[in-house]
Each structure stands twice: as C-alpha cells, then as structure tokens.
Amino acid sequence: MELIVIALGGNAIAKRNQPLTVDNQYENIDATTKIIAKLAGKYRLVVVHGNGPQVGLLALQNQAYSHVSAYPLDILVAQTQGMLGYMIGRSLQQHSNINKVVTVLTQVEVDEHDPSFSQPTKYIGPVYQPDQQQQLQAQYGWTFKIDGQYIRRVVPSPKPKAILEIGTIQQLLTDDAIVICNGGGGIPVIRDVNGYKGVEAVIDKDHSAAILATQLKADHLMILTDADAVYENWGTYDQTALRHVTPERLKPLAVDDGAMGPKVKSVIEFVEKTGNRAYIGTLTDIEALLDTTKGTIVSPSNQQSNE
Numbered sequence: 001m002e003l004i005v006i007a008l009g010g011n012a013i014a015k016r017n018q019p020l021t022v023d024n025q026y027e028n029i030d031a032t033t034k035i036i037a038k039l040a041g042k043y044r045l046v047v048v049h050g051n052g053p054q055v056g057l058l059a060l061q062n063q064a065y066s067h068v069s070a071y072p073l074d075i076l077v078a079q080t081q082g083m084l085g086y087m088i089g090r091s092l093q094q095h096s097n098i099n100k101v102v103t104v105l106t107q108v109e110v111d112e113h114d115p116s117f118s119q120p121t122k123y124i125g126p127v128y129q130p131d132q133q134q135q136l137q138a139q140y141g142w143t144f145k146i147d148g149q150y151i152r153r154v155v156p157s158p159k160p161k162a163i164l165e166i167g168t169i170q171q172l173l174t175d176d177a178i179v180i181c182n183g184g185g186g187i188p189v190i191r192d193v194n195g196y197k198g199v200e201a202v203i204d205k206d207h208s209a210a211i212l213a214t215q216l217k218a219d220h221l222m223i224l225t226d227a228d229a230v231y232e233n234w235g236t237y238d239q240t241a242l243r244h245v246t247p248e249r250l251k252p253l254a255v256d257d258g259a260m261g262p263k264v265k266s267v268i269e270f271v272e273k274t275g276n277r278a279y280i281g282t283l284t285d286i287e288a289l290l291d292t293t294k295g296t297i298v299s300p301s302n303q304q305s306n307e
Contacts, residue, residue, distance in 0.1 A: 002219035003044040003173065007209035007266075008032065009225040010050045012283055013084065017127070020057050029091045035286055037095040044173055046216065048209040049088060051080040051184030055202060056125020056153060063140060073155060074187050074198025081105055081183035088180055100177040107164040107196065108186025108203055108211075114158035121256060122157030122202045123147055156201040160186060160208045164196070166215050173216070182208045210266035214273045221270045221278040222289060223263045228282050230260060230296040244292065246301045247271050267298045275300050 010016075012032040013025055039045060055076045062070035071079075085103030092101045116122075120143050127150035128136060136142065136153075144151045163169070163186065172179045185203030189196040206223050213221040229241040230253060242249065247268040254268055255261040260280075267278035281288075281295025288294035 001042070001044050003046070003216060004039065004220040004222060005046045005048065005209055005213035005216065005218045006036065006286075007206050007221070007223045008047065008049045008283070009223075010052055011226045012224065013049060014053045020053055020126075026087060026091070029087050030094075032283060033088065033091040033095065035283055037092065037098060038287060039290075040092075040095065040098045040178065043220075044176075045178045046169070046173070046212065046218070047088060047178065047180045048182045048205055048212065049084055049180070049184070050205045051077065051084060052122075052124045052202070053126065054080045054084065055184060059125060059153075072198060073200045073202055074189065077184045077187050077202060078105060081187065085180045085183055092178060098178060100175070102172050102177045102179055103183075104165050104169055104172070104179060104181040106169075106181045106183065106186045107189045108160045108182065108208055109162045109164065109196070110158035110160060110188050110190060110199065110201065110203065112190040112199065114156070116156045116158050117199075117201070120154040120156045121145075122155050122204060123152045124155055124202055125153045127152050156199075157185075157204050158188060158199075158201050160203050160211045163208075163212055163215060164189070166212075169212075170216065182212050204262050204266075206263045206266040207269075210270045213270050217274065218270075219276055220290070221267060221276070222286065223267060223278070223280045224283045224286065225260075225263065225280065226282065227260065227280075228285065228295065230264060230280050234260070242296050244297050244299070247298060248301060250296075250298060271298050271300055277303075 058076045089101040089103050092098050130151050133144050133151050142153045145154045185205040185208040188199050188201040231239045233239045250264050254265040270278050278298045279289040279295050285294040
C-alpha cells in the first residue's frame with residue numbers, strides 16, 4: 001500500500017480563540033480522526049500534529065508555580081507529544097477498521113547555530129491584545145510578534161536535520177501500525193559530547209513532516225490546514241487559488257511568514273527530493289485532495305504543466 005504522511009494543522013485539535021479544555025480538544029480530535037479513518041486500510045498512514053497552543057499553555061502553567069523553575073521547551077514539547085499522541089491514538093482506535101496505533105516520542109536533531117535562535121519566529125500559546133505586550137514582556141521576558149490583529153509569543157524554530165527514531169517508525173509501518181510521531185515538529189535536540197541534549201525551541205511541524213516523509217520515501221505528503229488551497233495575492237480582490245502546480249510555480253510564495261509560507265517550503269522540499277506528490281488543503285477535503293479535485297496539488301515538473 002502507498003504511504004501517506006499527514007501533517008495536521010492546529011485547527012484539527014484546537015480552534016482559534018477556543019478555550020483549550022480537554023473536552024474541546026477531544027471534540028475536535030474525534031472529528032479529525034473520523035475523516036482520517038476513511039483512509040485506513042487503503043493506505044499506510046503516519047500522522048504528525050502541531051502543538052503551538054498546547055505547548056504555550058504548559059509554559060504559562062509553568063510560570064504560575066514559582067516554587068519550581070519553569071521546564072524548558074524541549075521538555076514541554078515531549079509532554080505535548082505524549083498528551084496529544086495519546087488523545088489522537090485513543091480516538092483513532094474507536095474506529096472498527098483500525099487495529100493498531102502507536103505514538104512514538106520523537107527527537108529531531110537541529111543545528112545549534114541555526115539563526116532562528118537569535119531571531120525567533122514560531123508562534124506558540126494564546127493570542128493577546130496588542131496593548132498587553134509591554135506588561136507580558138515585563139512579566140515573562142518573552143518575545144512577541146503580530147499575529148493578525150493580535151500579538152502572540154514567538155520562540156526559536158530551527159530547521160530540522162534528522163529524525164532520530166526513523167528506524168523505529170519504519171519498523172512500525174512494516175508491522176501495519178498507524179504511527180503518530182514528530183508531534184509538535186519533534187523534540188528539538190543538538191549533538192553534544194554525550195550524544196544529544198534538548199534545546200529551547202519548537203520545530204515547525206510542516207518542515208518536520210517533510211523531512212519525515214522524505215526519509216520514509218512516502219508516496220504522498222498532505223499538509224492540512226484551515227485554508228482550502230494556497231492563494232496568490234491573498235487578502236486582496238485579486239486573490240487566486242493555485243490548484244495544479246509545480247514547485248517552481250510555488251517558489252515565490254515560499255517565505256518565512258509564519259503562515260502559509262513554511263507549508264509551501266515544506267511541500268516544495270518534499271516534491272523536489274522525492275519526485276512524489278504533495279497537497280495543501282483542508283482536513284474535510286482529504287479524499288478530494290487525493291483525487292486531485294480540490295486543494296493545491298504539487299507535482300514534479302516532469303508530471304504536469306502549470307495550471
């Protein structure tokens with residue numbers, strides 16, 4: 001069977017501005033897994049999920065208890081991997097056509113000299129009103145950037161280099177398991193004299209999913225978000241959905257904007273390295289994406305012409 005790596009956007013787990021309760025997250029996850037379950041048995045599946053709201057909430061909870069030093073981000077990423085992997089796995093196993101689901105606590109190597117450590121760009125946690133920025137910076141010492149009409153905390157997001165548990169993931173796929181891994185982009189680690197150690201960062205889950213899909217030689221990479229496609233001139237009267245495109249056609253949109261740009265970069269990287277197809281679209285269109293009737297479908301230049 002063909003292998004699909006699915007990268008779930010944050011809205012698959014927590015809607016924007018929705019209280020981050022367990023019940024709300026389970027409601028969203030159950031709706032998500034109901035759709036993913038339609039592919040089980042037809043494809044081998046790997047699921048990668050984001051963790052921005054959850055890791056941000058854990059950071060706030062850490063700060064609330066002053067008797068113990070706040071846990072570093074690599075530990076918080078590991079916690080969210082376990083928590084969300086458990087929740088997604090439990091939900092998937094409620095479907096009668098799914099027999100085996102395994103969550104892998106995944107470490108991802110990054111470069112300690114990555115420029116993002118001095119120029120943080122990755123959004124985590126809740127959004128705030130702009131007039132709260134001065135107070136929050138004084139209270140927590142965090143860095144904030146504009147996110148739409150709000151502000152939001154940003155942290156370093158180094159580029160993923162290698163997935164340490166790739167052999168384990170491959171073996172689980174051979175054993176016909178649905179694998180949940182690279183949660184939140186993976187636990188960020190760097191090499192040191194004793195092997196590896198964690199660092200203060202949150203890796204972009206779409207870049208991480210592209211590295212994973214490339215190393216697994218996946219047949220398809222699906223990046224699912226709340227946008228139905230990639231658009232040119234987004235937010236203007238001239239905005240146009242890009243449907244069937246090549247990596248070359250998308251490259252002008254591959255920018256570090258903290259929104260669609262990293263997703264575009266990720267699909268370009270996967271398609272160029274593997275010669276296989278990638279997709280950007282909504283979760284509810286997952287089957288139509290595979291049928292190439294909805295979303296943005298990215299294929300190698302030798303397989304198609306531009307739209």
